[in-house]
Each structure stands twice: as structure tokens, then as C-alpha cells.
Amino acid sequence: MNPVWLFPGQGSQYVGMGLDLMEKHPLARELFATADRVLGFPLSRVCFQGPKEDLKRTAVTQPALLTCSVAAARILAEFHPAPPAVAGHSLGEYSALVAAGSLTFEEAVHLVHMRGRFMQEAVPEGEGTMTAVLGLDAAEVSRVCREVAGEKVVQAANLNAPGQVVISGHTDAVRSAVVALKKAGARGAVALDVSVPFHCALMEPAARRLEEALEKVHIRDARMPVWNNVDARPVTSAGDIRAALVRQVASPVRWEESLRGMHETGHGVFLEVGPGKVLAGLARRTLKGTRTLEAGTAAALADLKTSTP
Numbered sequence: 001m002n003p004v005w006l007f008p009g010q011g012s013q014y015v016g017m018g019l020d021l022m023e024k025h026p027l028a029r030e031l032f033a034t035a036d037r038v039l040g041f042p043l044s045r046v047c048f049q050g051p052k053e054d055l056k057r058t059a060v061t062q063p064a065l066l067t068c069s070v071a072a073a074r075i076l077a078e079f080h081p082a083p084p085a086v087a088g089h090s091l092g093e094y095s096a097l098v099a100a101g102s103l104t105f106e107e108a109v110h111l112v113h114m115r116g117r118f119m120q121e122a123v124p125e126g127e128g129t130m131t132a133v134l135g136l137d138a139a140e141v142s143r144v145c146r147e148v149a150g151e152k153v154v155q156a157a158n159l160n161a162p163g164q165v166v167i168s169g170h171t172d173a174v175r176s177a178v179v180a181l182k183k184a185g186a187r188g189a190v191a192l193d194v195s196v197p198f199h200c201a202l203m204e205p206a207a208r209r210l211e212e213a214l215e216k217v218h219i220r221d222a223r224m225p226v227w228n229n230v231d232a233r234p235v236t237s238a239g240d241i242r243a244a245l246v247r248q249v250a251s252p253v254r255w256e257e258s259l260r261g262m263h264e265t266g267h268g269v270f271l272e273v274g275p276g277k278v279l280a281g282l283a284r285r286t287l288k289g290t291r292t293l294e295a296g297t298a299a300a301l302a303d304l305k306t307s308t309p
Helices: 019-024 024-040 043-049 057-077 090-101 105-122 136-150 171-183 200-214 238-248 253-262 278-286 298-307
Strands: 002-007 086-088 128-134 154-161 165-172 189-193 270-274 291-294
Touching: 002 057, 002 090, 002 278, 019 024, 019 043, 019 057, 019 154, 019 298, 024 043, 024 057, 043 278, 057 105, 057 298, 086 090, 086 238, 090 105, 090 189, 105 200, 105 270, 128 171, 136 154, 136 171, 154 171, 154 278, 165 189, 165 200, 165 278, 171 189, 189 291, 200 238, 253 278, 253 291, 278 291
Parallel strands: 002 086, 002 270, 270 291
Antiparallel strands: 128 165, 128 189, 154 165
């Protein structure tokens, strides 16, 4: 069965990512050089050498992950059949759109750099945060967040898998929600190392700025279905893609629903294209017994090449 390609989002980055691809594949070298030129700073050096504090800056993390993911996808496409569908987690949706032909790489790397900057500037550092809540379903997490929010913002932001929901909002509201969620039966809560409260109402200013930026970009119809985050459904038309990218910024990532929807429409194998193994793990947790593959390193791509008919 030809696998769906999944593209990772923020949190999967690490210093050194993409270096093995660049050293072994001319396609990757060309992409990193293009990213450096488009952005006007040495993104490749930050990817390969760090420091970690620079790589985790949102406006750097986003184009860095996109470049590594698209490089892996371009190498993969040289020997692997085109996927029947694609999806990406948050930022990863842009990588998926490049793979589907809706955005050029140059357009996407510039867009996600701006997207990261807009998000960072929407909330003063320290005023927003995110925490992963374990052991409660999304409906219960949302209910508790509504009860404790008051005039502050705290929302379910990433609906990742059964029993794994990330909440986002004002720092003090998130902390209050964690206390209430533990009383409601959550097994635990893990604070995320982020300075931006992604995918909640605090990101509305970033969404409006991104909407203006997207108006200047030529988005094309996708060559294959792209399962978007905000609706958890497949889209191909340029208009639907554009509108979803705007809404995605301040809306929850409905990843569990997307995985279930893909599975219900006949997709049973998932290939994570890009750094890390987060999405493969979420797929196995959500769809028991599903098969997952990885294509984020030169070694993983070499293994896939030998096993691809």
C-alpha cells in the first residue's frame, strides 16, 4: 500500500538536522542554498551547527524544519511513488503543500519565516505558553479550559492523539487549567519549551498579518489531497487551501481526526517525511496496528530506496 506522507511541525527540530542530507544529496545542498538566499541569513548554518537557542526561535525554526522536510521529500520522490495524500502538523502543512505542488519552495520558506515572526510578535514573551495534558479526551480538556478561562485565554490547541491534548493561552490561565485538569483526572501535564502560545485566540493578530502576506502569493490547486489541520478534511482547491492557512494560525490542530479520516478513506500506511519521529508515534497511538515508516535522514532514505519496488 502506497503510504500517505506526513510532515512534522515545530518541536521536531534538533541541531544537526539536515546535515547528512546536504552532505550526500545535491538536491538538499541546492535547497539549503536557496533557503539561505531567499531569507538573507545562513539558515543552513543554524540547522547544522546551532546554537540551539537560535534554532528554537520561532521565525528560524519554521523555515528550518520546512527546508529539511522538503529536502527529504525531494530525495524521496526520486525513487518512491507519489503519495495518494499528504498532511502536515501545523507548520508541516506548508511542507505538505510544497509536496503537493500548491506552493513553490521559495514561496513557502519565505511565508513560514514571516509566519513565525508574526506569531512571535503577537504575544509578548513570557505572557503565553503551552502544556501537554495526558490522560483526558479533547472534549473534557476543552470543558475544563472554558470553566477556568475567565477573561483570559486557555484552549485546547493540538488534538494530537487519544489522551494527548496540548493546551495554549495566557501563562497564568494555562497554569490554572493544569491544576483543574489534574483534579478532573489527567494523568499528568508536561510544559512545552515554547515562547509562543500557538493555535489559540491569542494568535488572531498573527492570522490577520498572514492573510495579508498570503494575498501576495500564487497558491495553486494541489496535485493530491492535502488533509488540512483546521477542518481535518482533504482539500485540493487553491481557494480552500488559502483560507485554511489563515484560519489554522489561531485554531486547533485536529490531528487525531485527520489520522482517523485518512484511515477511514483507505489509507493504512504513513510515512513521516522530515526530522524526528513524532508523527509516526501519534499515528501508531491513534490507529492501533497501523504501519509507519520514516524518511528524515540519509540512512532512513537509503533503507527506503532498497525496499521500494
